[in-house]
Amino acid sequence: MQLRVENLHVSYDRIKALYGLDFVIDKGEIVCIIGANGAGKSTTLRAISRMIPAEKGARMLFEGNDLLDYSADKVVRKLGISHVPEGRRLFGNLTVMENLQLATYARKDHTAIKQDMDLVFSIFPRLKERRTQLSATLSGGEQQMVAVGRAYMTGRKMMLLDEPSMGLAPLMMLGMFDALKEINRAGTTILLVEQNARLALKFAQRGYVIENGRIVLEGKSGDLLHDPEVRKAYLGG
Amino acid sequence: MAFFLQNVINALQWGSFYALIALGYSMVYSILMLFNFTHGDIFMTGAYIGLGVATALLALSGVMGVVVPGWLLLIFTIVLAMMLTSLLGVLVERVGYRPLRDAPRASAAITGLMIGIILEYSNLAILGTRRLNFPTLIETTTYTVGGVFFTNKKILIVGIALLLMLALHLFIQKSRWGMAMRAMSFDYQIVPLMGVSLNVIAPLTFAIGSSLAAAGGILYGMAYPVLDPFMGIVLGWKSFVAAILGGRGSILGAALAGFLLGFIEIFTPMIFPSTFRDLIAYSIILLILTFRPYGFFGQAHSTQLRL
Numbered sequence: 001m002q003l004r005v006e007n008l009h010v011s012y013d014r015i016k017a018l019y020g021l022d023f024v025i026d027k028g029e030i031v032c033i034i035g036a037n038g039a040g041k042s043t044t045l046r047a048i049s050r051m052i053p054a055e056k057g058a059r060m061l062f063e064g065n066d067l068l069d070y071s072a073d074k075v076v077r078k079l080g081i082s083h084v085p086e087g088r089r090l091f092g093n094l095t096v097m098e099n100l101q102l103a104t105y106a107r108k109d110h111t112a113i114k115q116d117m118d119l120v121f122s123i124f125p126r127l128k129e130r131r132t133q134l135s136a137t138l139s140g141g142e143q144q145m146v147a148v149g150r151a152y153m154t155g156r157k158m159m160l161l162d163e164p165s166m167g168l169a170p171l172m173m174l175g176m177f178d179a180l181k182e183i184n185r186a187g188t189t190i191l192l193v194e195q196n197a198r199l200a201l202k203f204a205q206r207g208y209v210i211e212n213g214r215i216v217l218e219g220k221s222g223d224l225l226h227d228p229e230v231r232k233a234y235l236g237g
Numbered sequence: 238m239a240f241f242l243q244n245v246i247n248a249l250q251w252g253s254f255y256a257l258i259a260l261g262y263s264m265v266y267s268i269l270m271l272f273n274f275t276h277g278d279i280f281m282t283g284a285y286i287g288l289g290v291a292t293a294l295l296a297l298s299g300v301m302g303v304v305v306p307g308w309l310l311l312i313f314t315i316v317l318a319m320m321l322t323s324l325l326g327v328l329v330e331r332v333g334y335r336p337l338r339d340a341p342r343a344s345a346a347i348t349g350l351m352i353g354i355i356l357e358y359s360n361l362a363i364l365g366t367r368r369l370n371f372p373t374l375i376e377t378t379t380y381t382v383g384g385v386f387f388t389n390k391k392i393l394i395v396g397i398a399l400l401l402m403l404a405l406h407l408f409i410q411k412s413r414w415g416m417a418m419r420a421m422s423f424d425y426q427i428v429p430l431m432g433v434s435l436n437v438i439a440p441l442t443f444a445i446g447s448s449l450a451a452a453g454g455i456l457y458g459m460a461y462p463v464l465d466p467f468m469g470i471v472l473g474w475k476s477f478v479a480a481i482l483g484g485r486g487s488i489l490g491a492a493l494a495g496f497l498l499g500f501i502e503i504f505t506p507m508i509f510p511s512t513f514r515d516l517i518a519y520s521i522i523l524l525i526l527t528f529r530p531y532g533f534f535g536q537a538h539s540t541q542l543r544l
Contacts, residue, residue: 073430083430089424102433105432107432
């Protein structure tokens with residue numbers, strides 16, 4: 001397995017968000033975490049990428065490295081875990097190209113950078129057309145492309161995606177998930193969290209259902225799609 | 238006309254001092270949303286460091302019996318003093334501000350003021366009350382063109398200031414550190430996800446801002462050679478006004494507003510008695526800020542979302 005998370009508790013100030021999560025992800029997998037708004041999905045991703053601290057007693061091992069020994073920038077730089085944050089959060093004052101270049105800030109492998117850039121442009125040809133444009137002027141779908149492309153440029157072992165479908169038109173959404181499949185085929189493990197459970201479960205191989213900061217159900221995507229509880233709570237019956 | 242041009246040169250000279258100092262306020266604000274109230278005293282310390290370096294270089298060339306041209310000494314003085322003062326900036330960030338990064342901004346502002354006072358009085362404690370003179374590195378030559386008098390020093394001061402601003406502009410637009418700074422000014426919380434450490438970019442920003450202030454201090458010392466430990470207060474506050482007038486966090490705005498301040502200050506006494514200078518000058522600025530509360534290039538952007 002590539003990532004093992006054990007006993008993950010997280011609190012914001014005094015409000016507890018996660019109550020002891022345990023899960024594992026294998027190399028090359030696509031795994032989704034589904035759940036309602038505020039269930040703790042984004043918090044889980046932020047804890048892995050070390051944007052927020054985990055409480056004592058948590059264990060997070062990535063390829064044998066204890067994530068708790070790494071700061072947020074080192075998780076990206078040394079371990080190759082990228083994070084597409086909720087709401088995309090592009091640097092709107094930078095061009096598309098600059099957003100992608102900044103993502104390679106810490107990388108020295110110049111030939112690999114060029115290959116990765118080529119891959120990003122082949123998956124998202126639109127970005128090549130728009131590369132000199134300020135990212136704030138892009139459409140929502142294009143912005144999501146930059147956010148994913150940017151994450152891919154920072155590190156390629158695992159990508160954490162926070163609601164990649166948010167705010168996208170249905171066609172754009174499907175295109176985005178096709179692109180993510182391509183990135184996965186190129187060797188990147190994908191962990192995504194989604195409110196759009198149906199879309200996520202069709203895309204992922206496995207899923208975890210999270211409720212009030214606890215994992216309540218887990219299994220193969222196909223099984224979860226047919227699980228009566230999941231259907232009732234997340235798929236509209 | 239000649240009189241007018243004469244004053245344009247004076248205004249550009251004063252504008253150079255203000256702009257070089259204002260840039261440091263703006264850079265730090267744009268990436269950390271923090272007004273570095275130590276900055277005026279970093280300018281003062283930079284001027285003294287420049288004085289020390291220049292004196293040492295002169296003594297060294299005297300001992301070695303070589304005649305070093307003044308312009309070369311000036312370049313060495315500026316470069317060395319900028320490097321030394323940037324270390325002071327890094328220290329201020331590390332000791333004063335980093336521990337308070339998530340504290341209320343008022344705590345950081347007060348800490349900044351305190352460090353400034355410490356710099357002023359450690360200067361007084363070490364060097365005493367005697368006024369030190371900035372050594373003459375370049376002899377003054379006066380030129381007359383079409384009835385306009387100007388000195389080589391004024392041209393040099395404005396030229397060096399513009400050169401440094403151009404260098405800063407290129408650094409911010411072209412280098413990867415500059416790109417990281419621009420990104421940080423937009424959304425600093427996401428910057429670590431790009432593999433960029435805030436603990437590299439923040440001290441780097443302080444270092445650059447402090448080194449520009451040091452350059453300003455040396456140029457000031459060239460024009461007004463008598464230094465004193467409290468020289469950073471008035472110049473610091475005025476440059477802070479320039480940074481606000483330019484638009485919080487705007488580098489271009491800070492530079493332009495610095496020069497505008499120079500112009501307002503020089504041209505006000507042409508109409509009003511000179512004792513009215515700052516009263517009138519800063520009333521004008523207050524008026525501008527009433528109509529443009531975010532300055533020339535500032536944006537009314539909301540504070541960034543907290544994760």
